[in-house]
Amino acid sequence: MDKHALQAYLVPGTDPHQSEYIPEFWRRRALLTGFSGSAGDALVTMRDAGLWTDSRYYLQAERELRGTGFTLFRWGSPGVPSWEEWAVRNLKPGETLGLDPQLITHQDYAKLENRLAAKAVRLKPVAANLIDRTWKQRPPQAFGPLTVLAERYAGESVGKKLDRLRQKMAAEDADAHVLSQLDAIAWLFNIRGSDVPFNPVAIAYAIVTRKNALLFLAREKTSPRVRAALKKDVSFRSYDDFPEALHRLGQTGKRVWLDKSAVSHWVVRNLAGARFLFKPSPVYLAKAVKNPTEIRGAKQAHRRDGAAMVTFLWWLEKAVPKGGVTELSAARKLEEIRKGQPRFKGLSFRTISAYGSHGAIVHYAVTRETDIPLQPKGIYLVDSGSQYLDATTDITRTVCLGQPAAEQRDRFTRVLKGVINLTRTSFPQGTSGPQLDVLARQALWDRGLNYGHGTGHGIGAFLNVHEGPQGISPARGFGISLEPGMILSIEPGCYKRGDYGLRLENLALVVRDPGRSCKTATFFKFETLTLCPIELRLVDKALLAEDEIAWLNAYHLRVRKELTPLLGKVPAAWLKKATRPI
């Protein structure tokens, strides 16, 4: 920092593609701070060092930051400044904050520059990342192999996807569109990679013009077979040639469509000379609205995944009383069962296998150090998912391993009421997720309870487990209308710190609601995709309205009917009991 005349240096948790899950090669913030969560930024000054993360990671960060010298700032807690606010307050006029321009979106860069300018603090992009210089034993860059996803899974050819994109570009008078989000690129080119844990994406950039589609990938990734499959629509370039291609594009003075909340400031700097259209990429919305093939795939995959979950829950009920089951071994068992399912391609995120008080750590990642045995008492929470060739799954179930306390039943039933009330609502065309979020919370608010995370996120089709632009939360997905074909999670929870955690998560597909639509109004509703019993030992029937009981019984009947044919006799008998009408 001294050498670059910086009084502060930002180490964001992201990578040049603004990914959520990032390859080891780019995990600079984790290296610097020791905090391994998926969301969090670090800011180092000559006097202080801070780490900012959100409520999912408060407890984990407390633990991991102990003794590191980094102060934990709890994002979203009342009175806690964001790092931007902290920087504005604590840096002095004339001081300089440095950062790697690849690790901040253009939008955030512009905002930050503006805010710091008000205090006469300079923002300085430093091309060479300061962490990399001191990084001994840096893991190698990811060169995982890449495959082309067959059209029988993708449901639409690359040519047709590019046509749709180019129509949007023509309507906006855009000559080129630059993409850096890995899942957007994977979707557009029907490619799947293995560079990033849990996300089947390949590290790449893309530039789509009216006539050409340039895909920038490390040469090692593309076999002749892959090239042959895509050559009609795609021109392959080396990953390292991307900045030079941006330069050349910029010098043409052409109009380039960029999503400034997705591409890095570095991309925009390299495009100097271009005219810009800053607008969300049409690829995101196209990707979010699943096509009929993807929807069919999702329904089939959820049957397989549900059967795996039932097998696991059946096994768990038998195994825990015998002893020897731990959080880690349970997670491994679940993975093993899933591996036996057709089209399985890996987990969609690290399984949250959380017993007792660990359940209150919203994104608890079990390690050898934290692993504890499951006993025939208390609450076990398991949030997990798979990548299948035909879909991505994400499911949370809470299991009662002994006798539930009245408080636990009360709270779990309120969480369930949230799932029911959000799932069965109809809503008019034009409604966005944030408008619906309260429906999952109201039964908890009624008792002065709440949860600190969003209610739902979009999910990819054999792609990232978290995707936008839609979402159901007080903050995310604002202004994005829910449309038929979108898939969202519905996952309210309730957490008692140091004691237990309760969460239920189903994925649901947005479909047209013919019963409520008419000539002048179109209504949509949710169709639940996830098939797995809900822990009846934690349900307090007295708290449910009659129509809520009817919903639960109908859901369980459907689960039983759809999954029984996929199960052996003994797990099927267990399922029958687990889905009995109440």
Add this chain to the structure above:
Amino acid sequence: MDKHALQAYLVPGTDPHQSEYIPEFWRRRALLTGFSGSAGDALVTMRDAGLWTDSRYYLQAERELRGTGFTLFRWGSPGVPSWEEWAVRNLKPGETLGLDPQLITHQDYAKLENRLAAKAVRLKPVAANLIDRTWKQRPPQAFGPLTVLAERYAGESVGKKLDRLRQKMAAEDADAHVLSQLDAIAWLFNIRGSDVPFNPVAIAYAIVTRKNALLFLAREKTSPRVRAALKKDVSFRSYDDFPEALHRLGQTGKRVWLDKSAVSHWVVRNLAGARFLFKPSPVYLAKAVKNPTEIRGAKQAHRRDGAAMVTFLWWLEKAVPKGGVTELSAARKLEEIRKGQPRFKGLSFRTISAYGSHGAIVHYAVTRETDIPLQPKGIYLVDSGSQYLDATTDITRTVCLGQPAAEQRDRFTRVLKGVINLTRTSFPQGTSGPQLDVLARQALWDRGLNYGHGTGHGIGAFLNVHEGPQGISPARGFGISLEPGMILSIEPGCYKRGDYGLRLENLALVVRDPGRSCKTATFFKFETLTLCPIELRLVDKALLAEDEIAWLNAYHLRVRKELTPLLGKVPAAWLKKATRPI
């Protein structure tokens, strides 16, 4: 337009203060188009002329625009472009769109400039308004008298309000704060004027520095008495001196705090040389959170206003069968009753007195031409409010003048369910209005019904009937946490075009919810201010849950208890019947 080399000219519905209700002197869009609604912008090109307005005014605009040559664009309807989109699509590269820079916020100007630039269309501020040049018989500028609101009504002295503002300015390193919103200025300086219909504001600008508070007003407005009352805190300047004062402030290079969504582009241009802090004004939030004096005033005024409403509804029930009551005469009767109340200072907006199919016109303004008699059948909707020295009121009641149809009872009961469910919800600190909006809609959505307006708006204390920053709607109030002391309307509705309209509106105060708050969590709830019976003939008890019936009966009991002492014997007997338990 030719003389200024313009191919298009924008005529916004607003005035230099971005007011909702504007004095005749500035009603240029109404003059040009004939459309008299409070929201709507016109755009004229050499080839076309369009008028854009929102769903409240679709029907009124259709009627008023007939034969004018203006095409009606229905804002917010699917597929209808905004005027910005329309301009981008229809203007050609090289063409110029002109506008009066006083009639567009700085934020909208910057966005528009950006969007037009993409199409190589120029945006040109034209200082002299083109409508004014052709305006024969223009009404005179408003020089209504101005009064100082006593501290026993305002609850806080101007000195203290300025202190609070200056503390915020110091925290943001702002040297000056410029205000152009009339209600913000009225609140800050405890002045009330008579320049604008229904809004007790005075046409003014203000510049607050760390040491000085300059108030720019037409000299005619300020009596020696007013000056004496404020001279300790305020320096008076002529309204016409404002641009010159901005020039001088800009030349100092000082840091000026502006809300770019409130001040016009003209203000920013005149401040050339200043450093800017663009951020919402702290005055808005301070104004929105009512102080204990204002809250006490609101509660008292709502008793008086409720008594007036009950007297009116009692009279209506008797008078309609006798014949001779029309929409206009009913509105006049209601005004006359309100005039008899202590501290009455005028109506807070033009009464919506709508019988039968007129009720489906959300902001129906009865005129001599549209006036119709009320008959002892069908539905009558009355949305009205008063300015009192101690509060502003706004209430809607729907009255059944004969035998209700089953459909009307079903829909009204769903509207009522919306009021009940939103009113009785508790919500954690940090919740914003848009998160709660769905609670007022869900019972309607359940039957494929909806309403095209927001659910609630903020309201002033003897100030504007609509004020921000808080709001309950899918779009307004986003990111503004509801706080104790805020007052909002709760007003769902249901409209059958050409047939009838149903709406219920109560004002509610946000208060702390002690029963649901604990050490680690703070919850808020609503306390209803409006006191007036809800039409029981339109309530279908079978549609209400037991706790909803209990809410309704408890509300009616409170209305009866609080209003009976203010009523004569006969209206009190009527009230008893109107508030009978169901």
